[in-house]
Amino acid sequence: MHVDVLFTWVARSCFVLLAILTLHALWRYRDRARLDIALLFNVFAILFVIQVLAELFDIRSTLLSAIGLMALVSQPHLTLRLVEHFRTVPQWVKRVSLFGLLLIWLLLLTLAITAPIFVILVIVVYFVFVDGYVTQAFLQNARATLGVTRQRLLLAAWGSGLVGLVIFLLGLGVVVPVLAPLTGSLSGIGAAIIAICYYLAFAPPRWLRRIWQMSEMYGFLAVSAQYLSEQRTDDFLDTLCKSATRTGDAQATVVCLWDADTERFVVRATDNATLVGAAFAGDSSEVQRAWNDHQAVVVAADSGTRTELNDLAARVRSQTYYMLPIITPRRVWGLLIVFLQHGSLFPHDDLTHLSLLAGQGAITLEHESLIADQQQLVNQLQHEVLERTQAETHILQLNNALEHRAVELQNANQELEAFSYSVSHDLRAPLRAVDGFSRILLEDYVAELPESAVRYLNLVRTNTQQMGQLIDDLLTFSRLSRQPLSTRPVALRDIVNKVWADLEDEQADRQIALEVEELPVCEADPALLQQVFVNLLGNALKFTSKRDQTHIVVGCQQDGDERVFFVRDNGVGFDMRYAHKLFGVFQRLHRAEDYDGTGVGLATVQRIIHRHGGRIWAESELDKGTTFYFTLEGDGANG
Incomplete structure (x- = not known):
């Protein structure tokens, strides 16, 4: 196969393929740009189909030749329509293009295929002018764009420029016949290159688009990487x-x-x-x-x-x-x-x-x-670290203050121990002497003393004994803060029974009913818990002393996850408006003439319960009795 023929068939094949691909794009996207592109390349396809049919069937039709030439010369105007999609084409250029196309069509239809040289020159000038403008427009737009569009516009510019050059060579071969063989060969090569340029410009394969895109994106990322870093x-x-x-x-x-x-x-x-x-x-x-x-x-x-x-x-x-x-x-x-x-x-x-x-x-x-977000977390973390550092500093200061306070407390405890010793020995010795000498006077000289003196001596003995009891209670109350807890499982029923037996003297000549309900084993200091029941049961006996029938109940009830112990009596009760004074030292809700006592017992009970981590309270109604409730820390439903 001759080289010229090969180039001719390459050009024809590319343009037919372009016609098919652009028709597919038009069917897919259905916009004016695809319509104009499809129109351009299908005109080329019509031209080449006519040529192939004429060669295969040896058809020599003047009409077909005229139609083929008319399709060919419409290329500049159709390409100019593509330019209008991305820039404004001056009106005079569009008019020259349209007028030139109509003039050439008229000349071709009038003169058929035997066009004189001046018609050929008109066609050449028309192609060179319009395709030159189109090429310049494609190049300008390509320089202003990036990416795949830039590459496609450059190839379109090459294709349009080569179209004008090929037409110029063909015209030169007609004007100078001796150059016809050379210009014909060059035109065949040019047509093949035009077809390839247009193919890559208007229907490039996907892999080529990806290469163009990646090249452009690489440049963009290279420039912007510094900003990101x-x-x-x-x-x-x-x-x-x-x-x-x-x-x-x-x-x-x-x-x-x-x-x-x-x-x-x-x-x-x-x-x-x-x-x-x-x-x-x-x-x-x-x-x-x-x-x-x-x-x-x-x-x-x-x-x-x-x-x-x-x-x-x-x-x-x-x-x-x-x-x-x-x-x-x-x-x-x-x-x-x-x-x-x-x-x-x-x-x-x-x-x-x-x-x-x-x-x-x-x-x-x-x-x-x-x-x-990260910076916010860092700031938050820094703030938390600062707060923690400040807290640690504050804790350190508190520890130092606590150590200093501990030293002071230790000194105070030592002083309190000395005071307790003084109270226990120095204060109680004179009281024993007063009580002893009063007793001697009453025993040995009662016959010689008037009745009023005997009564006064009995009052002295009673008050010295009460003062001694008060001193004992205060010493017990003060020792509770320093006495270490020794907790272990304790059977409450055994403690209640023992305390009740110790209070036997206070039960003489009275009708008393003690009801001890089911009491669980609990974790507590048995000695201190015994002191609690000594005070609570003692109070119950004291404030029911004026009842003909005394009824005391010791029991336990469940309150959620907490077990609540209670001691209930049917005594005189008290007004709940004064319940806040109940556990204060030396606080009494009844007259001393009616009920004896030092006013320290319930304060002692509260301190013992608090040392066990529990709480204590009372419910009462005047003349209907009182119930004392208390809990112990760690003594739950399953304790």
Whole structure:
């Protein structure tokens, strides 16, 4: 096969493949850009199909030849239509293109295929002018963009430029016949290169797009890596906006974050000063699709619908804008919006590249949020460490104060021991002497003493004995704070029975019924617990002394997880308004003339119960009796 034939078939195959691929893209996306692209390459396909049919079936039809040439010369005008998708084409250029196309069609239909040289020259000039303008437009837009779109526009520029060059060579071969073999061969090679350029520009394979994307993203990440390492999020977002603007040769780009307080999107970063601090509501359907459905959206700002976002687009003279969600698996952060002056010839590639930028922006925002959370935790930890250090310092001060207090307490205890010894020996000795001499006077000289003197001596003895008992009670009360606890399992019934037996003298000539209910074993100091029952049972006997029938109950009842012990009597009772005085030292709720006592017994009971970690209280009603309740720490239902 001759080389020229090979190049011809390569060109034809590529253009037919392009026609099929662009038709598929038109069916898939159904937009005007795909329609114009499909129209361009299907015109080429029609031209080559006509040529193939003519060669295979040896058809020499003037009409078919004219249709083929008309399809060929429509290429510049159809390519110019593609330029209108991303920039404004001057009206005079569009008019020259359309007028030139109609003129050439008219000449071809009039002169058929025997076109004179001046018609060939008109066609050459037409191709060179229009394709030259198209090539220049593709190149300018390619220099202003990034990513896959940039590479595709460059290839489209090469293809359009080569079309003009090939037509020029063919025209040169017609004008200078001697050069026809050379220009024909070069034109065949050029046609094959054109087909390849157009194929890579308008239907590039996916792997090639990925290479272009990764190359561009690598450059972007290399520039922004420094900002990320230095946690300069705002600088990174500014770089992202500039990169996004160049991706689509846009007017401006904004990164908008959702503000839950105002329920509006607020511009966090932008590369256009007129959009700094702008905000808009998220009530439009396009915003909802991007925000709620996580879809990339292309919006026509000049659609006639008045929204706050369209007003922002008008500020930067944008007719179309892209809107992409800035999203991570953790949350949706906001929107990346790119405002284009016109539109894009390859919006899908733009959106793909912008999606990568939006994803990187989302990662950066999440990184910033995590760093902020981490810093908050660090600050909280530092605050807690400071508080703990201060607490430890305070505890150390308290320990020092406690040690000092312990020394003081030890000294006080020693002084108290000395005082107790003094009370026990120095104070009680004179009392014994007074009581003893009073007793001697009453025994040996009672006959010589008047009746009043005997009564006075009996009063002296009674009061000295009461004072001795008071001293004993006070000593017992004071020792309770220093006496160590010796807890062990205690059978309460045995203690109650022993105490009741010791109080036998107070039961003489009385009708008393003691009822001891089921009492559990508990953990306590048996000696101190015995003192509790000595006081409680003693009080019960004392305050029921005026009853004909005395009834005393000792028992235990369950209150939730707590066992409550009680001693109940049917004595005189007391007014509950004065219950707060019941356990005070020297506090008495009855007259001393009616009931003897020192006023220390219940205070002693309370101190013993508190030393066991329990609590004690009383319930009473005048002339109906009293019940004392108490608990012991660690004595639960299962204790």
